Structure formats: structure tokens, C-alpha cells
Amino acid sequence: MKYHQPYGVTDPNAGYVNGDPSVGRFGSIPPAEAIEYTQREIANLIGDVAFTPTDADMHQLAKAIQSSRLNYSTDFGTSNAYVAHLTPTPDDYYTGMEVRLKIGNSNAGDSTLACYPLAPKHIVRPDGTNLQIYDLVVGQIARFIYDGVQWVLATVNAGGSGGPIYLTAPRTYYVNVATGNDAYDGLSATVINATNGPFRTLQRAASAIEKFNLNGYNVDVYVADGGYDRVSLPAVSGAGHVYWHGNTANPTNCTISGVDTDAAIGVGGQANQMDGFSVGCSGNGALHELNGVYAGAGATVILTNFEWRACGGAQNRCVNGGQIRFSGGVWRITGGSSGNGFSPGCFVTCEQAGKFDVGPVSAPPALTITGTPAYGTSFLRSFDVGIIDFIYSSLSGGATGQRYYAATNGVINTSGGGASYVPGNVAGFQGSGGQYI
Numbered sequence: 001m002k003y004h005q006p007y008g009v010t011d012p013n014a015g016y017v018n019g020d021p022s023v024g025r026f027g028s029i030p031p032a033e034a035i036e037y038t039q040r041e042i043a044n045l046i047g048d049v050a051f052t053p054t055d056a057d058m059h060q061l062a063k064a065i066q067s068s069r070l071n072y073s074t075d076f077g078t079s080n081a082y083v084a085h086l087t088p089t090p091d092d093y094y095t096g097m098e099v100r101l102k103i104g105n106s107n108a109g110d111s112t113l114a115c116y117p118l119a120p121k122h123i124v125r126p127d128g129t130n131l132q133i134y135d136l137v138v139g140q141i142a143r144f145i146y147d148g149v150q151w152v153l154a155t156v157n158a159g160g161s162g163g164p165i166y167l168t169a170p171r172t173y174y175v176n177v178a179t180g181n182d183a184y185d186g187l188s189a190t191v192i193n194a195t196n197g198p199f200r201t202l203q204r205a206a207s208a209i210e211k212f213n214l215n216g217y218n219v220d221v222y223v224a225d226g227g228y229d230r231v232s233l234p235a236v237s238g239a240g241h242v243y244w245h246g247n248t249a250n251p252t253n254c255t256i257s258g259v260d261t262d263a264a265i266g267v268g269g270q271a272n273q274m275d276g277f278s279v280g281c282s283g284n285g286a287l288h289e290l291n292g293v294y295a296g297a298g299a300t301v302i303l304t305n306f307e308w309r310a311c312g313g314a315q316n317r318c319v320n321g322g323q324i325r326f327s328g329g330v331w332r333i334t335g336g337s338s339g340n341g342f343s344p345g346c347f348v349t350c351e352q353a354g355k356f357d358v359g360p361v362s363a364p365p366a367l368t369i370t371g372t373p374a375y376g377t378s379f380l381r382s383f384d385v386g387i388i389d390f391i392y393s394s395l396s397g398g399a400t401g402q403r404y405y406a407a408t409n410g411v412i413n414t415s416g417g418g419a420s421y422v423p424g425n426v427a428g429f430q431g432s433g434g435q436y437i
Contacts, residue, residue: 007030181197206233228254233274233299266294267295291311303326314339314349318355333347356389373399375399375401380403381410403428
């Protein structure tokens with residue numbers, strides 16, 4: 001709507017003059033547009049927020065503005081490609097423009113927002129970085145401000161800023177190194193479209209899971225055969241478990257390999273269980289520990305159907321209250337551990353109240369060793385109140401190196417297996433308060 005000057009006046013900005021017959025002054029003649037268009041503009045705004053115009057309420061315009069409905073919409077898009085339908089339909093994007101959107105699908109990463117029928121624009125976090133998974137959560141009302149180039153998410157949801165998202169049902173993710181993409185949502189075993197399909201890396205799945213409070217529910221991660229890079233398992237909160245499913249029948253087909261890192265599998269929290277994987281770690285031992293599985297600071301993991309390949313450091317290392325439990329199934333060692341200046345050459349080393357055990361005790365698994373792997377320190381090492389409970393039902397194959405080392409109140413319990421029970425070809429050592437049972 002534009003300004004309409006008095007009828008018959010050429011100046012487009014001319015003001016209106018009141019008539020006064022007492023002094024012979026003619027008043028301005030208002031054109032029809034000045035009256036009609038003003039009413040229609042106000043009535044349209046009232047109608048755009050779904051109010052019914054009425055003469056019974058002289059505050060409808062104020063209430064319409066107060067409702068804030070002009071910039072609110074439910075989501076008409078998909079995950080990562082959000083669409084708002086505003087009333088009235090916008091002709092363009094304007095710097096400072098605000099949209100509040102009730103999210104219809106949680107995002108899986110980088111995303112866009114379109115105000116129909118306009119083209120989509122990129123969304124960034126307040127710090128200018130791309131959105132991360134679950135910055136937008138289904139059911140959330142998100143606030144976006146246009147900066148002249150892109151949308152800025154005014155407030156990052158709790159999960160995106162470090163607070164947990166509470167699960168309300170079990171959740172399943174899929175990882176496939178051959179067909180997956182970390183830009184997908186990880187919720188489908190096969191690729192469905194540009195946003196729906198499996199993750200490519202284990203770490204992408206772990207990053208998605210770490211935002212959750214399990215809230216009494218479990219998360220299952222199904223990992224297709226293939227070779228995967230290292231992973232730091234998520235330290236989630238709340239009651240529940242995170243189950244990682246590899247190839248349970250043949251762990252060799254689902255490998256996790258660390259290169260120039262402290263561990264191929266770093267354990268976080270106490271909820272993770274892994275079944276059907278082969279682990280190894282290599283690289284520069286002058287800079288990295290090169291462990292296979294590492295549990296520290298009270299973290300716990302349960303392993304089932306596992307294979308250990310060669311590692312530059314310990315194949316299993318438990319420190320500072322960390323715990324690794326092997327619970328049965330395939331138990332295979334195909335490579336040894338040379339050790340380095342940061343981590344010893346052991347199959348298992350426990351220190352500072354770290355613990356490794358094998359269970360269930362009622363039916364211990366069979367241990368298979370192939371290729372006579374060598375251990376630079378000892379097959380088992382426990383010191384500084386570390387605990388190792390090491391039992392098997394049968395042993396196939398052997399290793400070279402010292403069998404065990406127990407010192408400074410470290411305990412190695414074989415349930416009376418004897419001095420030659422632990423693999424190796426050099427006698428074990430027990431001293432300085434260490435116990436070998």
C-alpha cells in the first residue's frame with residue numbers, strides 16, 4: 001500500500017487540509033483509495049493470522065501482531081531440506097527476516113530452509129559453522145534469522161550444544177563403508193535418497209549416539225562387512241545399552257583399524273557392547289600408543305566374537321578403573337604386540353585399578369591363536385592394583401614372549417591354571433606384591 005494524497009492534488013506527498021467554512025477554507029477531498037486500501041491492508045493482516053475481522057473488537061490489529069503468526073509455520077520439507085509456508089507468501093528474503101518453524105524431521109547434518117515458493121537458503125549455527133546432526137529435532141520449534149546471505153539458527157537445541165536428547169523409543173542405526181555417506185541420516189541399511197541411507201564411518205554413528213540420554217532404551221548399530229577406521233565409543237547417559245553388531249560368525253570380515261592413533265577402539269561410558277569385529281592398530285610408536293582396545297577413567301565395554309590382529313601397543317589396555325570384558329563366542333588372536341614407549345607389548349595390560357575379565361565363568365570360551373604371535377613385554381601384565389581374570393575352555397596355538405608379569409599389588413587370576421597356562425615361551429614374573437593365581 002502506498003500513500004494517497006488528496007484528490008486533485010499533484011504533489012504525491014501533499015498533506016490533507018481540514019475545511020473551515022467560517023473562514024472560507026475548502027477541505028481536502030479524500031480519494032476512495034485512501035479509505036479502502038487502508039482498511040483492506042489492516043483487514044488482510046488480521047485475516048492472515050487466521051482471525052475473523054469484527055467491529056466488536058477495536059484491538060484486532062494489535063492482537064494480530066502480538067500473535068506472531070505471520071512468521072510461524074509447520075515444516076513442509078524433509079530432513080536437511082526444510083520448507084516453511086508463510087502467510088502472506090513472501091516475495092523475497094530480507095536481512096533480519098525471522099522464521100519460526102516446527103521441525104518435522106530431525107536433521108542429519110548440513111541443512112537448508114526455504115520459504116515457499118522461494119529457493120532454499122543454507123542454515124548455519126550462531127558461530128557460522130554448518131549444522132550438526134540433531135541441531136534440529138523433530139517437534140522442536142526452531143528460530144531462524146536471515147543475515148542477507150543465509151539463515152542463522154538463533155538457538156542451538158540442547159543436543160547440539162552439549163545437553164542430552166532423551167530417547168522415547170529404541171533406535172537403530174546402520175553403517176556401511178561401501179555404500180554409506182556420513183551426510184546420510186544412518187537410519188536405513190540401504191540408500192533411499194539424498195539424505196536417507198547408512199553412515200559410512202563408525203565415528204559418525206558414535207557422534208550421533210553420544211547426544212542421547214538412553215532413558216531406558218537401547219541403541220543398535222548394524223555394521224556391514226568392510227574395513228573401518230578407528231572409533232571412540234560414545235559416553236552416553238541414562239539406563240540402556242548401545243549394541244554394535246558386526247559379523248558375529250566371522251569377525252575377520254568386519255575390521256576396525258587404527259593408524260597413528262592411541263587406540264583403534266577407545267571406550268567411553270559404560271553402555272557399549274561390541275559383537276563381531278576384528279581390531280588392529282599400527283603406525284609410529286614414537287608418537288602414539290597404538291593400542292587395540294583402550295578403556296580408561298572408569299569406562300567399560302563388553303566384547304563378544306572378537307579377533308585381535310597385530311598392534312604396535314597393547315591389544316587390550318585398562319587403566320584408571322577402565323574395564324574390558326570378553327563374554328564369549330569367537331576368541332581369536334592372529335597378531336602380536338611389539339610395544340612402544342607409551343604402551344607395552346601385551347595382549348592385556350591392566351594398571352591403576354583397571355580390569356580385564358572373561359565370562360561367563362560357567363562356560364569360558366575357547367581361545368585360538370594363529371601364527372605364533374610375539375609379545376614384546378608379556379602376554380598378560382598387571383600392576384598397580386590392576387586385575388586380570390583370564391580363563392579359557394581350551395587353547396589352540398601359542399605365542400612367544402614372557403607369559404605374564406604381576407607386580408605392585410596387581411593380580412592375574414587363571415583359576416589355578418598353573419605357571420604354563422598363559423601363552424608364551426618365557427616364564428612369567430611375580431614380585432613386589434603381585435599375585436599370579
